[in-house]
Structures are given as structure tokens and as C-alpha cells.
Amino acid sequence: MTTHFRRTLLERATLPYRAAGHFAWHFARGKLKGDPVFFGLLEHGLLPDGERLIDLGCGQGLLASWLLEARALHEAGNWPDGWPAAPKIESIWGLELMPNDVARARAALGDRAQVDQGDIRTADFGQADVAIILDVLHYISYEAQEDVLRRIRAALPAGGTFITRIGDAAGGLPFHYSNWVDHVIFFLRGHGIIPIYCRPLNEWLEVLQRCGFEARSLPMHKGTPFCSMMLVAKAV
Numbered sequence: 001m002t003t004h005f006r007r008t009l010l011e012r013a014t015l016p017y018r019a020a021g022h023f024a025w026h027f028a029r030g031k032l033k034g035d036p037v038f039f040g041l042l043e044h045g046l047l048p049d050g051e052r053l054i055d056l057g058c059g060q061g062l063l064a065s066w067l068l069e070a071r072a073l074h075e076a077g078n079w080p081d082g083w084p085a086a087p088k089i090e091s092i093w094g095l096e097l098m099p100n101d102v103a104r105a106r107a108a109l110g111d112r113a114q115v116d117q118g119d120i121r122t123a124d125f126g127q128a129d130v131a132i133i134l135d136v137l138h139y140i141s142y143e144a145q146e147d148v149l150r151r152i153r154a155a156l157p158a159g160g161t162f163i164t165r166i167g168d169a170a171g172g173l174p175f176h177y178s179n180w181v182d183h184v185i186f187f188l189r190g191h192g193i194i195p196i197y198c199r200p201l202n203e204w205l206e207v208l209q210r211c212g213f214e215a216r217s218l219p220m221h222k223g224t225p226f227c228s229m230m231l232v233a234k235a236v
């Protein structure tokens with residue numbers, strides 16, 4: 001049942017990317033299948049229901065496509081026994097720096113989600129019930145990280161959920177390997193050679209606390225050679 005369900009969700013979430021071109025479709029298939037974060041969010045029930053979810057550094061909008069299709073399958077009664085309900089989210093807003101990614105996201109998602117081009121260091125996040133940042137924070141300076149986290153806190157109500165995935169700088173070889181892969185991919189995607197700003201897990205948890213969150217962590221790298229941790233935070 002679960003294997004069949006997984007294949008169905010993957011097919012449905014990647015299909016819209018056919019409209020965004022060859023690269024977008026292949027990238028969507030590879031990423032949604034190979035990165036444990038997408039099924040992990042659902043299996044662990046990490047995202048609550050909410051009016052507005054903001055996805056900062058959303059790339060080509062894969063998370064939005066994933067959540068929309070997951071909810072549609074759940075509502076149709078096609079959902080694995082024992083999994084928490086798929087989150088019911090009224091609107092999804094993605095913000096992304098790279099115009100090409102924004103164009104791919106818009107081509108795939110149409111009016112099912114809003115995706116804007118912008119920089120998380122300066123954009124106005126508005127108000128939200130849920131905020132998520134997957135694999136982005138290390139691209140901005142330590143000061144900017146804290147500023148973004150404080151502005152996310154201000155955008156959420158008390159009890160609002162913030163989720164982010166980071167690389168644990170205390171993670172040894174797998175951490176260094178993921179950094180190397182990151183540099184190569186970013187170079188190939190036209191960002192040039194950029195500095196990255198990583199922290200060990202304990203420090204991330206301290207920073208989140210300083211910025212007004214209570215957070216816990218769980219590994220989110222199953223089946224990959226990386227050392228990625230999910231930080232699941234509640235606004236206090």
C-alpha cells in the first residue's frame with residue numbers, strides 16, 4: 001500500500017513540472033524521490049494545518065506541489081494507514097532569489113500557489129501560520145540568519161510553527177561532503193563560488209531560542225550521504 005501510494009504522490013507532484021520544461025521535470029523527479037525531507041514532513045506530521053504557509057528560498061516550488069498533491073490524495077481517501085493527516089493549508093507563498101527558479105515554479109504551479117522573486121534578507125514576510133526554510137540559511141551571513149529568524153518569529157502567532165533543515169557542522173565527514181556537493185551545484189546553477197555560513201546543531205538550537213523559538217531536532221538525511229537535521233520550532 002505505502003509503496004503504491006508513494007509512487008502515486010511522486011507522479012502527481014512531479015507531473016505539473018512537464019509544463020516547466022525538461023530540466024524542471026527531471027529535477028523535480030530526482031529531488032522529490034531522492035530527498036527524504038518530502039516524505040519525512042508527511043510521515044512525521046511536522047506541518048500543522050494553517051491559513052498561510054511561507055516557503056523561504058523555495059527553489060522551483062517543489063514543496064508547494066508536494067503539499068497540494070498530498071492534501072488532494074488525503075481528501076480523496078488515498079492515504080497510508082497510520083500516517084498523520086496531510087496538512088490543510090489555504091495558501092502557499094514561496095520566495096526565491098533566482099528568476100529561473102521562479103519562472104519554473106510559476107509554470108508548474110500556476111495560480112495554485114504564489115511564487116515571488118526576492119531576497120529573504122530584505123523581503124517583507126507578512127503574517128503566516130507556518131514558515132519553512134529548507135537548505136537555505138547557510139547561504140546568508142550569520143547576522144542575516146538571526147535577522148531572518150527574528151522576522152519569521154514576528155510573522156508568526158505564538159504557537160506558530162517554523163521548520164528548517166540545516167547541515168550540522170559537527171557532523172564530520174558527511175557534513176563536509178554535503179558542503180562540497182553544495183558548492184558544485186551552486187557553481188553549476190550560476191551562483192559562482194559563494195561563502196557559506198554553517199553552525200553545529202547545538203548552536204542552531206541556541207540561536208532559535210534567542211530569536212523566540214522552542215525547538216527540537218530530528219535527523220533528515222536517511223538514504224543520503226549527508227548530515228542534515230530538521231529543526232522543528234514553535235514560536236513562544
Ligand SMILES: C[S@@+](CC[C@H](N)C(=O)[O-])C[C@H]1O[C@@H](n2cnc3c(N)ncnc32)[C@H](O)[C@@H]1O
Pocket residue numbers: 056057058059060062063095096097098101118119120121133134135136139140
Ligand atoms: C538548496 S536550494 C533549496 C530549494 C528549496 N528550499 C528546496 O528544498 O527544494 C536553496 C535555494 O535557496 C535560494 N536562496 C539562496 N539565498 C537566498 C536568498 N537570500 N533569498 C532567497 N532565496 C535564496 C537559492 O536560489 C536556492 O533556490
